[in-house]
Amino acid sequence: MKKLSQTLILVIVIAITSTISYSQSKPSNLKFDMVKQVNSTTVKNQANSGTCWSFSCVSFLESELLRMGKGDFDLSELFVARKAYSDKAEKYVRFDGKINFGPGGEVNDPIDILRKYGMIPNSVYSGLCENEKYINHGELDAVTKAYVDAVVSNKGGRLSTHWKDGFEGILDAYMGKLPETFDYKGKKYTSQNFAKDVLGLNPDDYVYLTSFSHHPFYEKFILEVSDNWSLGSYYNLPIDELEKVMENSISEGYSFVWAADVSEHGFSWKNGVAIVPEKEWRDYSDKEKDSLLSNPVKQRIITQQLRQEGFDDYSTTDDHGMHVVGMAKDQNGTKYFYVKNSWGDKGNDFKGFFYASESYVRYKTTSILVNKKVIPADILKKLK
Numbered sequence: 001m002k003k004l005s006q007t008l009i010l011v012i013v014i015a016i017t018s019t020i021s022y023s024q025s026k027p028s029n030l031k032f033d034m035v036k037q038v039n040s041t042t043v044k045n046q047a048n049s050g051t052c053w054s055f056s057c058v059s060f061l062e063s064e065l066l067r068m069g070k071g072d073f074d075l076s077e078l079f080v081a082r083k084a085y086s087d088k089a090e091k092y093v094r095f096d097g098k099i100n101f102g103p104g105g106e107v108n109d110p111i112d113i114l115r116k117y118g119m120i121p122n123s124v125y126s127g128l129c130e131n132e133k134y135i136n137h138g139e140l141d142a143v144t145k146a147y148v149d150a151v152v153s154n155k156g157g158r159l160s161t162h163w164k165d166g167f168e169g170i171l172d173a174y175m176g177k178l179p180e181t182f183d184y185k186g187k188k189y190t191s192q193n194f195a196k197d198v199l200g201l202n203p204d205d206y207v208y209l210t211s212f213s214h215h216p217f218y219e220k221f222i223l224e225v226s227d228n229w230s231l232g233s234y235y236n237l238p239i240d241e242l243e244k245v246m247e248n249s250i251s252e253g254y255s256f257v258w259a260a261d262v263s264e265h266g267f268s269w270k271n272g273v274a275i276v277p278e279k280e281w282r283d284y285s286d287k288e289k290d291s292l293l294s295n296p297v298k299q300r301i302i303t304q305q306l307r308q309e310g311f312d313d314y315s316t317t318d319d320h321g322m323h324v325v326g327m328a329k330d331q332n333g334t335k336y337f338y339v340k341n342s343w344g345d346k347g348n349d350f351k352g353f354f355y356a357s358e359s360y361v362r363y364k365t366t367s368i369l370v371n372k373k374v375i376p377a378d379i380l381k382k383l384k
Contacts, residue, residue, distance in 0.1 A: 001050070001052050001053055001104050001105070001106070001227055001259055001318055001319055001320050001321050027294070028271060028272075028273075028293075028294040028295075028349065029294055029295045029296070030273065030294065030295065030296060030330055030331075030355075031330060031331045032328040032329070032330055032336065032355055033328060033329050033330075034326055034327075034328045034338065035326070035327045035328055035329060036250050036251055036253075036326055036327050037325060037326035037338060038063055038067070038250060038253060038254065038255040038325045038326060039063060039066040039067065039325075040059065040062070040063050040066070040255065040323065040325045040340050041059060041062040041063070041066070041072060041073070041074065042074075042345075043340060043341070043342070043344065043345040043351070043352030043353070044059070044077065044342055044344075045134065045135075045342065045343060045344035046077075046135060046342045046343065047134040047135040047136060047344075048134070048135060048136045048137060048138055049081075049103060049135045049136070049137040050102065050103030050104045050137065050141070051077060051078070051081045051103060051105075051135070051137070051342075052320050052321040052322070052342055053104065053105035053106060053107060053109055053110065053227070053259075053321040054077045054078070054080040054081045054084070054105065054109070054110055055077045055321070055342035056107070056257050056258070056259075056321035056322050056323045056342060057080070057107060057109075057110035057111065057257050057321070057323075057369060058075050058076075058077045058080060058110060059323040059340060059342070060255055060256065060257045060323050060369065061075060061110070061114070061119075061199075061201060062074070062075060063255045063323070063325065064201065064254075064255075064371070065199060065201070067253060067254065068200070070199065070200065073121065073199070074121060074122045074123065075119055075120070075121060075122060076119070076120050076121060076122045076124065076125045076126065076127065077122070077127070078125065078126065078127020078128075078135070078175060079119065079120050079125045079127070079178070079191070080109075080110045080113045080114075080119075081103075081105075081127065082127060082171055082175055082178065083113045083116070083117045084105055084109050084110075084112075084113055085103075085144065085171060086164075086167065086168065086171070087112075087113075087116075087230070088101060088229050088230075089101070089144070089148050089164075089167050090164070091229060091230070092148050092152070092229075093148060093151055093152055093159070093163070096152055097148070097149060097152035097153070099229060100226045100227060100229050101144075101145055101148055101229070102141065102145065102227070103137055103141050104226075104227035105227055105229070105230075105321075106208075106223065106225070106227055106228045106230070106232055106259065106318075106321075106367065107208055107257045107259050107321060107367055107368065107369040108208050108230065108232035108234075108369070109230055109232070111203050111206050111369070112203075112230060112232075114195060114201060114203050115203040117191055117192065118190065118191035118192035118193070118194055118195035118196070119191060119194060119195040119199060119201070120179075120182065120189075120191045120194060121182075121184065121194075124179060124182045124184070125176070125178060125179065126176075127175045127176065128175075128176070129173075129174065129175070129176055137174075139174070140170070140171075140174040140175070143170055143174070144167070144170055144171075147166065147167060147170060148167070151163045182194075184198065205371055205372060205373070206369055206370070206371060206372065207235060207369070207370060207372045207375070208232060208233070208234045208235065208367060208368070208369055209234060209235050209236075209237055209242055209245060209367065209368050209369075209370065210223055210234040210235070210236055210237070210242070210365075210366065210367040210368070211236065211237050211238060211239045211241075211242040211304070211307070211365070212236060212307075212308060212311055213304055213305070213308045214308065214312070215236050216236065217236050217237060217238055217382075218235070218236065218237070218382045218383055218384055219235070219236060219384050220233040220234060220235055220236070220384075221233060221234065221236060222234075223366070223367060225318035225366060226318070227318060234367055235383055237379065238304060239302070239303075239304050239307060239362055240304075241379050242365070242368070243358070243361070243362060244376060244379065245368070245370060245374060245375055245376070245379065246324070246337070246361070246368065246370075247327065248374050248375075248376055249324075249370050249371070249374040250324070250325075250326060250327045250337075251327075252373075252374050254370070254371050254373070254374045255323060255324060255325045256323075256324050256368050256369060256370045256371075256374075257321060257322070257323055257324075257368060257369035257370075258321070258322045258323070258324045258337070258339065258356075258361070258365065258368055259318060259320070259321050259322075259365070259366045259367045259368065260319065260320060260322065260356075260360075260361070260364045260365050260366060261310075261316045261317050261318070261319050261320075261364040261366070262274070262319045262320045262364075263317060263319055264276075264360075264364065265281040266281070266292070266293075266360060267360070268293045269341075269343065269347065269348050269354065270347065270348055270349065271293045271294060271348070271349060272348045272349040272350040272353065272354040272355060273293055273354060273355050273356075273357070274339075274354065274355070274356040274357060274360040274364075275292070275293070275297065275299055275357045275359065275360055276299050276300045276302065276357065276359040276360050276363050276364075277292055277297055277298075277299060277300065278297070278298045278299060278300050279300075296330045296331055296332040296334060299334065299357055299358075299359040299360075300359050300363070301359070302359050302362035302363045306363065307362065307363050307364075307365075310363065310364070311366075316363070316364055316366070318366045321342075322339045322340065322341055322342070323339065323340040323341075323342075324337050324338065324339050324340075324356075325338055325339070325340050325353075326338030328355060330355075334357060334358065335357070335358040336355040336356060336357050336358065337355070337356045337358075337361055338353060338355060339353060339354050339355070339356050340352065340353055341353065341354060
């Protein structure tokens with residue numbers, strides 16, 4: 001996910017600004033009835049870091065463990081992020097600095113990390129140094145970027161064989177050293193055998209999907225967003241079928257990871273809603289804008305062409321990764337997806353969750369991660 005997820009403060013400023021400008025803390029008249037909800041763990045806080053991609057996917061894996069009857073786990077989001085940072089640095093150097101390097105990532109990255117390195121509990125590795133209560137990666141992000149840029153810009157001869165040690169030293173200083181082994185319920189584990197023997201998660205159970213018409217449908221392509229540093233490939237579905245997969249996932253008791261644009265006027269973290277009003281935002285009067293986020297409103301019909309235009313002209317950007325854990329309807333029967341966020345459980349009306357309308361999801365989704373078991377048979381048959 002892109003720049004908005006890299007600095008949570010910027011996202012909050014945008015969300016709060018739209019809320020102050022257009023809703024003025026008015027009580028909401030929206031009423032939601034839950035159609036189906038999937039079990040999830042407690043809301044976490046990525047704080048000042050660009051790790052939404054890790055928080056959302058780890059939350060998804062925790063829900064998978066609940067669904068599988070494995071119990072309530074608190075897994076380490078920053079173990080995943082740290083391993084990704086190391087892999088990202090190596091790729092950046094191999095590409096001679098001609099690929100994106102930053103804290104962001106995509107929905108495939110945590111599954112790739114699970115496959116390569118396993119997983120560990122948050123109690124073993126929190127990624128916080130002594131006396132830190134919240135994640136703050138502002139300095140870490142600046143230092144690591146400066147370091148890899150210095151490595152690739154070295155014109156004095158061959159590349160040093162020690163640059164990786166230096167990079168790991170930076171991560172040790174800011175995130176703490178990773179344990180080679182750890183104790184869990186009286187047994188000693190590595191991250192790999194903990195993932196295999198305790199969690200029993202199979203990375204091959206998960207697939208990445210998107211919906212854009214500039215590539216053939218039912219085939220894979222490398223998603224062209226800057227934070228796709230790993231060059232992950234995504235299956236391409238028409239938007240109607242992508243939505244069908246999302247709805248079927250929740251209906252079958254499975255959650256999914258949702259990557260989307262959250263920089264829209266119709267996204268309000270304070271109000272806990274994300275909508276696409278029938279008209280363009282600028283075409284509403286100030287009085288109408290004041291009530292859009294707190295009342296049931298008619299929403300725009302989203303076509304494949306409309307969402308493609310948004311992606312092509314940069315009005316849809318790859319901002320944020322979230323975890324969808326339910327479906328609901330408002331009092332007018334409008335469909336919403338129930339979303340677990342990673343901005344803590346304060347500051348919005350639903351204690352860390354929010355409702356994204358069907359129109360918003362169809363319009364502003366950049367990709368999703370699902371268990372392949374939820375893909376309807378007719379769609380699965382079309383995928384090459």
